[in-house]
Amino acid sequence: MSASAATPAPNDFTFYDPFDGMRFGPQQCFLCGTPTMPRADSVPVFAEWLMTRYNLHERQIKLLDLSIVQFNDLRIPCCPQCRTKHVEPLEQEVEEAAQQGVESLRALGDKTLFLWLGKMMYGVLVTEILNELEPLAVPQYPLAENAQMLRRFQAFFQAFQALRVPVEFDDFSPASVFVLEVSQTQDDMPFEYDDDLSTLTFSIKLDNAVLTACLVDNGIIRQAMRRVYQDALRPLHPVQVAEFKARVYYASYILNVVPDYYPRALAPGATHIVMDTLIDDITGDIFNPWDNAAYGQSLLEMWKRWHIPLEEIMREPDQPLSFLYDADGAPRLLARYPEEGGTEQNLAAS
Numbered sequence: 001m002s003a004s005a006a007t008p009a010p011n012d013f014t015f016y017d018p019f020d021g022m023r024f025g026p027q028q029c030f031l032c033g034t035p036t037m038p039r040a041d042s043v044p045v046f047a048e049w050l051m052t053r054y055n056l057h058e059r060q061i062k063l064l065d066l067s068i069v070q071f072n073d074l075r076i077p078c079c080p081q082c083r084t085k086h087v088e089p090l091e092q093e094v095e096e097a098a099q100q101g102v103e104s105l106r107a108l109g110d111k112t113l114f115l116w117l118g119k120m121m122y123g124v125l126v127t128e129i130l131n132e133l134e135p136l137a138v139p140q141y142p143l144a145e146n147a148q149m150l151r152r153f154q155a156f157f158q159a160f161q162a163l164r165v166p167v168e169f170d171d172f173s174p175a176s177v178f179v180l181e182v183s184q185t186q187d188d189m190p191f192e193y194d195d196d197l198s199t200l201t202f203s204i205k206l207d208n209a210v211l212t213a214c215l216v217d218n219g220i221i222r223q224a225m226r227r228v229y230q231d232a233l234r235p236l237h238p239v240q241v242a243e244f245k246a247r248v249y250y251a252s253y254i255l256n257v258v259p260d261y262y263p264r265a266l267a268p269g270a271t272h273i274v275m276d277t278l279i280d281d282i283t284g285d286i287f288n289p290w291d292n293a294a295y296g297q298s299l300l301e302m303w304k305r306w307h308i309p310l311e312e313i314m315r316e317p318d319q320p321l322s323f324l325y326d327a328d329g330a331p332r333l334l335a336r337y338p339e340e341g342g343t344e345q346n347l348a349a350s
C-alpha cells in the first residue's frame with residue numbers, strides 16, 4: 001500500500017434497502033441511499049466505454065410502455081463515493097477483460113459478472129418502474145403490480161449490495177452466468193442486448209462474447225443446464241447461441257422459487273460479511289413443468305432474425321427444433337445457417 005494514499009474510508013457494513021419507502025427516484029444514490037443531485041450525481045446504465053465502443057449513445061431502446069429512450073439517457077443516481085469506489089472500478093475491470101476476449105471475461109468469475117450485469121439490469125428495471133408512474137401507454141405487464149416480480153427484485157437487490165458492502169457469498173453464486181463464444185463466420189452483430197425484467201434475466205453481446213444470466217436463481221439454472229453449457233463451450237453459430245439463450249430465458253420463466261438471503265452478524269475485526277441463502281422449496285417444485293409448446297414460443301422469439309416458422313420449430317412436438325444437438329442428442333457442428341445441401345454433421349463424426 002502506498003504511504004501517500006489517503007486513508008481509505010472504513011468499510012460500510014450497513015445494507016441499504018430502497019424498497020423501504022420505494023426510494024427509486026433521482027434524489028438518492030441507488031447503492032447507498034445518500035441524497036444526490038439529480039442528473040449531476042449519476043452513472044450511465046450502460047457504461048461510457050460500452051457506449052463508445054459500440055456506438056450506442058444515440059441508439060434507442062423501446063420501453064414496456066412503448067416509449068423510446070436513448071442509451072445515453074439511461075442513467076441511475078449515484079453518489080460520488082459509490083461511483084469512484086465501486087461502480088467505476090467494476091466497469092474498468094470488465095472493460096479490460098472484454099478487450100482481451102471471451103476467456104478473460106470468463107475468468108472474471110461469477111460474482112464480478114453478477115454485479116456488472118446486475119447494475120445494468122437494475123438500471124433498466126428502475127427506468128421502467130419510474131416510467132410506469134407517468135406512462136405514455138398502459139404497460140401490458142405492470143411491473144410494480146407484480147408481487148412475485150417485486151419479491152425477486154428485492155431478493156436480487158440484497159445480493160447486489162455486494163457491489164458496495166464487502167460481502168462473501170457462502171458457497172453459492174446468486175446468479176447463473178453463462179459466457180458463450182460466437183464463431184465469426186456469420187456473425188454480423190457486434191452488440192446486442194435483451195432482457196426479461198419479470199424473471200431478471202439479461203443477455204448482452206460484446207463482439208464474439210455473449211453473456212447471459214438469470215440474476216436471482218442462486219445458480220440453479222446453471223446447475224440444471226450444466227451438460228448443455230459444457231457442450232456449448234466452443235465457438236457457436238449465432239443461431240445456436242440464440243437457442244441457448246431461449247433455454248435460459250425459458251428456464252428462468254418456469255423457475256418457481258425466490259431465494260432469501262441472510263447476512264451473518266459481523267465478527268469483531270471482520271473485513272467481510274458472510275451471506276447465507278435459503279431456498280424454500282418445501283411448498284413446491286423448484287421448476288414448474290417444462291412445456292415444449294411454451295419453450296417453442298421462446299425459440300420463435302429468439303430466432304426471429306432467421307424467420308424460422310413455428311411449424312418448423314414444432315415439427316416434432318416432443319422435440320422442438322435444435323441446432324445445438326442432433327436427433328440423437330449429440331452436439332451439432334453448424335458452420336452456416338441455412339445449411340448448404342442439408343448435410344448434417346455432429347461433433348462425434350467430425
Ligand SMILES: [Zn+2]
Pocket residue numbers: 029030031032033034078079080081082083
Ligand atoms: Zn452511494
